[in-house]
Amino acid sequence: EADIYQTPRYLVIGTGKKITLECSQTMGHDKMYWYQQDPGMELHLIHYSYGVNSTEKGDLSSESTVSRIRTEHFPLTLESARPSHTSQYLCASSVKWRETQYFGPGTRLLVL
Amino acid sequence: AQSVTQPDIHITVSEGASLELRCNYSYGATPYLFWYVQSPGQGLQLLLKYFSGDTLVQGIKGFEAEFKRSQSSFNLRKPSVHWSDAAEYFCAVGSDRGSTLGRLYFGRGTQLTVWP
Numbered sequence: 001e002a003d004i005y006q007t008p009r010y011l012v013i014g015t016g017k018k019i020t021l022e023c024s025q026t027m028g029h030d031k032m033y034w035y036q037q038d039p040g041m042e043l044h045l046i047h048y049s050y051g052v053n054s055t056e057k058g059d060l061s062s063e064s065t066v067s068r069i070r071t072e073h074f075p076l077t078l079e080s081a082r083p084s085h086t087s088q089y090l091c092a093s094s095v096k097w098r099e100t101q102y103f104g105p106g107t108r109l110l111v112l
Numbered sequence: 113a114q115s116v117t118q119p120d121i122h123i124t125v126s127e128g129a130s131l132e133l134r135c136n137y138s139y140g141a142t143p144y145l146f147w148y149v150q151s152p153g154q155g156l157q158l159l160l161k162y163f164s165g166d167t168l169v170q171g172i173k174g175f176e177a178e179f180k181r182s183q184s185s186f187n188l189r190k191p192s193v194h195w196s197d198a199a200e201y202f203c204a205v206g207s208d209r210g211s212t213l214g215r216l217y218f219g220r221g222t223q224l225t226v227w228p
Contacts, residue, residue, distance in 0.1 A: 004155075006129065006155075013127060040121070040220060040221070041220055042116075042217075042218045042219060042221075043156075043202070043216075043218040045215060047218070048214070049214075058215075059215070090155055090156065092155075092156075094214070096214075097208065097214030098144060098163070098206060098208050099214050100158050100161060101216060102144070102158070103148075103155035103157070103160040104155050105153070105154055105155045106154070106155050107152075108153075111127050
């Protein structure tokens with residue numbers, strides 16, 4: 001069983017606020033990912049990281065930013081939340097490419 | 113470009129009946145493939161994966177999937193469904209080349225409802 005955690009699990013926030021979604025894993029995985037999930041749609045990769053101090057944008061344009069200062073931690077930040085950011089955000093990690101990605105429980109974000 | 117199609121948005125089966133969830137992929141090389149399951153309010157849990165070798169792979173909870181290269185398919189099956197199998201199921205194809213190395217491409221999911 002994978003140990004990957006996300007906080008908060010649910011967040012309701014007003015437009016214009018800055019928010020940070022936390023993701024931590026205790027498996028020592030180098031690769032970490034953020035996906036956005038909307039009902040009835042594919043999961044879309046928005047950010048990923050090869051390792052410490054390495055981050056890349058994914059396939060879906062996102063106004064969020066990420067950082068990877070420690071192996072186990074991969075937070076996602078929205079500088080100014082908007083209603084269009086309302087979605088579920090899933091964090092995942094893997095040992096290396098071509099290996100299973102393990103997912104956290106997700107953060108469900110509602111921006112009013 | 114890599115893509116995954118899950119033709120069935122919603123499937124309803126009776127408990128004890130057999131199940132097959134369809135997945136078709138588009139990928140220019142030998143794919144590696146996954147099936148994940150998501151229960152309400154949860155993240156995705158891996159059911160099974162195919163990287164190479166035997167084209168019939170066994171997973172957790174009694175699920176299996178068969179890779180058919182000629183049909184670009186990776187359908188998920190279970191001989192007898194339990195009420196606890198009600199969830200959303202996602203098929204994904206992984207890329208192992210170029211700028212998309214390590215990425216997973218997901219289908220839109222199939223929602224499974226199980227009647228008692």
